[in-house]
Amino acid sequence: MNSASGNVLRVRGISKSFGGVHAVNDVSFDVQEGEVLGLIGPNGSGKSTLFDCILGQLTPDTGEVYVGGEAVAGKRPCDLNKLGIARTFQMLQVFPEMTVLENIILAGQEHHGGMLSRLFGKRDAGLTEEADEMIAFFRLSHLRDQRAGSLSYGQQKLLDVAMAFMAGPRLVMLDEPAGGVNLTMLESLKEHLKVFNEERGATFVVIEHNMEFVMALCSRILVLSNGAIIAEGTPEEIRNDPDVIEAYLGA
């Protein structure tokens, strides 16, 4: 099979142990261009570890990751970002001392020109206009020049997601984007992600505990339990899968 046929990401046989604990155990899956893939599972099932292994934050014990057909083993997170994979972290991660605008520009600047052009070129790397559009899209324009650390938790969460989109990525991996976000903000986050997916063709992998959020957003869902995939299917199939109900509710 040709790997270039619409697969943005291929994951093959990823395993990772910490001491005697198999955090991730022989996980394989594909992400197709334009889809929104949900990754769910109980706490401690290995979702975030899997993300870290795919994105170069951790080195997997075994397994391969391909981005657009290219093997990316041993690449650093910054290299993967330049290949077009952006992410957010489970814990909120913005740069609190910088303004909202500076945060967004930082997220895009490393994708424009070389090292020297970033030293001698424009202060904003020519990104202010694009950054303002992104800020407006996430309805943060009134906070543009505020310190990111002074924003509310939900606003920071939106900023965090906006940063991930700034580099024009092929694939965005979101680790619990809805965690700790209030209902109104959650609706708006869902809408924003939908627009990115439907109008701009963005591809997502989303880790999330909020089932309503996942079911509404994702076209396909993987269920992870004890580091292994125990189910895969449409939201409807997953909802009725006895193994999934067992994993979440069983002892």
Next chain:
Amino acid sequence: MRPMTIAGLAVLGLLIVLPFGLKGYGIYILSLWIVYSIAAMGLNLTLGYAGQVSLAQAAFLGIGAYTTALLMKAGYPFFVGFGLSAGICFGVGLILGYPALRVQHHFLAFVTLGFNALVWLVFRNEEWLTGGTYGLMGFSRPSFFGVSTNNPVVFYFFSLALFLLLAFVLWWIVRSPWGRAFQALRENPIRANSLGVDVRRMTLLAFAIGSAYGGMAGSLFAPLVEFIDPQSFMLDTSLMLLLMVIVGGSGHFFGPILGALLVILLPEWLRFTEGLYLIIYASLVIVLLAVCPSGLLGLYERTAAAVRARSSDRRESAGGSAP
């Protein structure tokens, strides 16, 4: 004109007029302040902007001073020594940056402290090169186009010109996208890495550029003092440079310059207290850092923000619609 621009021009004017009203020792202190400011500015890039703790800045001051002194004694012009000091310190700083890729904070402080001790031992023990504890002397101040800088005022203006040039270069760096990447490194290296910032390269550069500034400061230090020995580049000098950065306001562009002024001038002003001066000096530093841990410029910024907020409150409560 913005108030900051006016203040900047006023300070510059003062720096130009001041030496004509001072005696020899005053001019020497002023020149010393400029030299230490250059070293502290470099440390501010490494520590204040990029967040990498370094207790080795005195070692680079020393490398620059010895390099320049040795070359000038061998008959080379000053700028050969100056350029080589910057280059050597850039290279050594790059190497010193490697531990920072593995260890951070107080661990990194100890790594750099060890490096400072190592360099100091080389200065003291390698007598064939450095003159050991006797130090080096017998190199003259540079002259340009027939004008010797032997005159303290001329040397002061020479230092001031180099200082302004180096300050401009650093200002350019910190306001470019590089500066933003350095700051990202300080605030959250893992997130910066995931956004495409090459954390390894930027960490090494933060050390290299900061160290090069230490080397260039040392290069000016040697002809200013006209005698160098290992004692000037011990750990306590590194701690003094660290104090300048922190007292002035780490991560603020003018912080280390203000900090250097305070750290150099305060002992002079307190000279009349004789034996008590170190006690007063130490107490003042403790009080200052307890009251404003973000340094003098941090305190200024907070006060200015509070004043702005209060005056805009007053406008609103006066009933008028704020512009």
